[in-house]
Amino acid sequence: MFKLSWRNSLRHPLRSGLTISGMAVAVLAFCLLRTVVAAWYAGVTTASPVRLVVRNAVSLTFRLPMSYYARIQALPGIKRVTYGSWVGGTYIDEKNFFPQIAGHLPTYLAIYPEFVIASDEMSALLQDRRGCVAGRKLAERYGWRLGDLITITGTAYPGRYELVLRAIYRGDAPTVDEGRMYFHYDFLNETIKKRMPDMADMVGWFMVQVDSPELVGPVSEQIDAMFANSLAETKTESEAAFVLGMISMTEAIILAIRVVSWLVIGVILMVLSNTMAMSARERLGEYAVLKTLGFRPRHLAGVILGESLLLALMGGILGLVLTFPAVYLFKTSLSQYFRVFPLTNLTLALGMATSLAVGVLAALFPAWQASRVGIAEALRKVG
């Protein structure tokens, strides 16, 4: 009987071909859109549950005095504290934008264990006052080698910063951003002290690592209470909340993309249903003959389901196969916008599962129709 499903599915090559292609395009679009969404949220998924971000309560663009460092560190339940600033500089040209963070590297890199750095590179980095570390993808993008001189022109902090690449980090998971650059805050601060003294000794944020996830709430409250009514009040939140806050504006767009990705599946469900309904209608006479010979509605449903699943499966597999080059293309051509572009197994599995579900759904109506066909009536129409 499976033979019958198989032969039936090849009966109208053009129709099957179009249906399979449609299916493939839909699965491709579905996986791609999901990957885009995942890229947006990559920051959240890598956010550690034990990391807090302390920033100025007014807004992200206001800074905090470095003197808070010691006071935060003195609080109970805290493992590590570090600080950093957004440099917002450019490399050679204005379009070469990537995130640069000036931070207290010994503690900063300790708080980010997901950045993997070889130990000799690490010590070279920490010993060189002008040293910097770049993510593997970033270094690949500009062809940087260890020891290269990299000049960053500041925008948030004016001036030119001549850095030496001392280390390259890689992420310990595909969702880790490998497109950032870190250098010593002290090096930045030296220049600022000379050029704009009132901005010196100010940092963009403190990162706090607490001993355990349950401490996130209480420690946040303690920190904010400590600096309440001071010149620079703080707002402390978990890293995940912090990252989410940054992308919340785009939430609506993300939602739209999500909706579209499911609409695409809806469209393909209609396409496949139509194909199956058309085929089933043409074959009612054959189904009547099979029934005459003693085949039961469940046999017919099996044949129809088999055909539908075959088409869905071929489309789904083709779509998944096409997803890989498509994601690669996205990743390389849009690397400025999406530094992480994680095509997860979950997305692939979901793509396959939805195509199979579409296959089953599309077979339901024709199978019901075939099971109801009256032998005498159907034979009368054909014979």
Next chain:
Amino acid sequence: MNEVKPPLVVIEHLYKSYRRGGQDLPVLEDISLTIGDGEFLALMGPSGSGKTTLLNLIAGLDRPNAGRLTVGGTDLTQLSEAQLAAWRARHVGFIFQFYQLIPVLTAFENVELPLLLTPLSRRERREHVELALELVGLSDRKAHYPGQLSGGQQQRVAIARALVTDPTLISADEPTGDLDRDSANEILDLMCRLNTDFGKTIILVTHDPEAASRAPRLIRLIKGQLIRDERNDARSCHLAAPEPGAPENPPPAGPGP
């Protein structure tokens, strides 16, 4: 006729009507008929007289509204849909006017279809199919698709499919209606052999008097009523070109072999 065997088909006061546009349209009215085991029976009558309807009832494709209908001792009116399907698969072979082969299956696969419902192994099925195709003289066309065969050949494949399960009854609704004279004769010869050599009971619905004249027994239906039941001199159906003008010997219409 073998008088010892009990009749295969017993029909008493059978009624069948179809509902159309809110009212019942009688198609068969008070049909009583018996058909002996191993008979070759031709059913004639004008278009719309209810031939197909009667055949479908006997072959278990449709259900009567009233009356008694037993075939081979089984009361078809008492069977459920599933039981009826299983009964058809075991006891009836079907031949249609338009062959009704599955176009995407080869001749071999088409003949194999009814065997898929049996517990036969793949090897046993192959043996049965090959034997059936040999009987209809199409051993060399096993791998051909229906579209690659002539009408007559397709009908022979259909006959092979009808006999592969070794049914007691063969239902043939205008099997030569779409064929030229020579192909029609081939088909009729085949059916004769099934009747004489293998003892199959055959009910042949036809518009062709020449085809009907081969049958030892002929029934005429007009407007849903059985008006004549006549027998040839011949004890069995005859092969090849029929002798013209076989004398008619009409006994009083009535049941019983």
